[in-house]
Amino acid sequence: MRNNYSVEGLEAGWNLAFFDPTTTSFKVWLGVLKTNRKKKDNLLIEILDTEGKLIQSISSGTIQWRRPFQGHERGFYSLLTINDLTPNTRYQVRVTEAFTQPDSNAPITDPGSGEPMVDTLIDGQCKTLPVSLPNNAETPFCVLLGSCLSQKYDGHSASNAVHALCDKESEKYHPDISVLAGDQVYLDLGIRGISTIPEEISEYVGEKYAEAWMSLEGFLRNSACVNLADDHEFWNNYPDFSTNEAVYLYPLRDKQVRSAFTAAALDGVRNVQQVKPVRIIKLGNDLSFCFADMRSDRTIKPRKLMNEDHFSEVLNWAEHLTTPGVLAIPQALFVEKGNGFDYNLPNFKDDYSRLLAALAKTGNDILILTGDVHYGRVAKSKLGNANIYEVIASPLSNIPGFSGTLATATPPTEIPRFPQISVPGLPGKSKVTTIAEIEEVSDPLDFRYPDTRTREHFATLGFSKTEGAGIQVDINYWAVRKFYKSGSPKKLESCTIYLK
Known part of the structure; x- marks a missing residue:
């Protein structure tokens, strides 16, 4: 399982980390520490197994953002618990953003397939205990x-x-x-x-x-x-x-x-x-x-x-x-x-x-x-x-x-x-x-x-x-x-x- 997210992509300011693993869960830390970035409205966090099969997904509408530093009103993060996982298994976590119309926020679709167009912001991998x-x-x-x-x-x-x-x-x-x-x-x-x-x-x-x-x-x-x-x-x-x-x-x-x-x-x-x-x-x-x-x-x-x-x-x-x-x-x-x-x-x-x-x-x-x-x-x-x-x-x-x-x-x-x-x-x-x-x-x-x-x-x-x-x-x-x-x-x- 490989990460394809480039160093150039990291310049966009998104950070991903994993904490507190158990045999059936781990926590996903997602956020931005650069002070000149804003939240995304069309995020999707996907949890995939070793075969690339989608196990769970979380949409940005359910994410509660927090401030990492109380002394200034910039930057944001969320800590999400992913449950119901299999012990001793490595999962891929992929964060994507849907392309939308600037005036209506309607999704932009691929002309060929008709599927919504998305961009991978950041990805990573984490293993249960x-x-x-x-x-x-x-x-x-x-x-x-x-x-x-x-x-x-x-x-x-x-x-x-x-x-x-x-x-x-x-x-x-x-x-x-x-x-x-x-x-x-x-x-x-x-x-x-x-x-x-x-x-x-x-x-x-x-x-x-x-x-x-x-x-x-x-x-x-x-x-x-x-x-x-x-x-x-x-x-x-x-x-x-x-x-x-x-x-x-x-x-x-x-x-x-x-x-x-x-x-x-x-x-x-x-x-x-x-x-x-x-x-x-x-x-x-x-x-x-x-x-x-x-x-x-x-x-x-x-x-x-x-x-x-x-x-x-x-x-x-x-x-x-x-x-x-x-x-x-x-x-x-x-x-x-x-x-x-x-x-x-x-x-x-x-x-x-x-x-x-x-x-x-x-x-x-x-x-x-x-x-x-x-x-x-x-x-x-x-x-x-x-x-x-x-x-x-x-x-x-x-x-x-x-x-x-x-x-x-x-x-x-x-x-x-x-x-x-x-x-x-x-x-x-x-x-x-x-x-x-x-x-x-x-x-x-x-x-x-x-x-x-x-x-x-x-x-x-x-x-x-x-x-x-x-x-x-x-x-x-x-x-x-x-x-x-x-x-x-x-x-x-x-x-x-x-x-x-």
């Missing part, structure tokens, strides 16, 4: 992982790579869900000249999202997405501002500007990205996923990673696991404390300690999915009686120029022992072993990127169950800007782990 994890003789349950996309110089490369993966590679690499683990948009880059008028601040955020969502359309239209927010969905090291002396953030020192900016940023996170504090997906009795937004409701005084009720949901999930668990979060576990410029999870000592204690409680293996650090790595350590693995995929596109010199990173030559702090009830620190990591890139003639950096990439993880060996996870890293002659993105690294 399986009722259980497939065995390793079947197509695995595939999760795509990526983070950190700077639009400047991306040139649509990240989305093109995902489209190519889905078109050229085996179905086993086609994502069932995609996890965008944070920094899908860099709201704070370019903020120096921002207006002090709340409505115009909101418009600025809306424009940044319009650019980002065009760059990410390949992820959004090829599977259901679970998005997490990280600091650049707001500003560097959000929510802390007391120790942030970055010159480019000077406008946010004004409390009223910062308040309006935060409100608009939260609109983007909640309404456009559909970030939720906690999402849990269970694949039968085989595997359990938890997706936790540990950024949007973070506080500094007191130091809390999340709202306590939501954090308790995460802890409860971990403490009652009866299967291996997969935890997706916006920052890595296998890191040291950060500084005032950029806090890491160990800076939030109490919550970090509680999280690790909960993850260790049942002895089931844990896999962490994350981004943020601008390098790619698979690593392993021990947590109590369990193995804990961490897969990092970052970045999709490096930040260029002077800002990039601050953000550019490569995997550390020595990983600190884990955990970084003492956790009551757990043994001492364990060694962290690197299983795979992404190569570095350095080109002194490429003045866009003055420092050595990690090659842009994303990862796919194929989950399947085995006889006796636990859950097999085939991990593959894919280049964003390098392709084989076949047109498929180049495979950078591969490894296999087993969760018990």
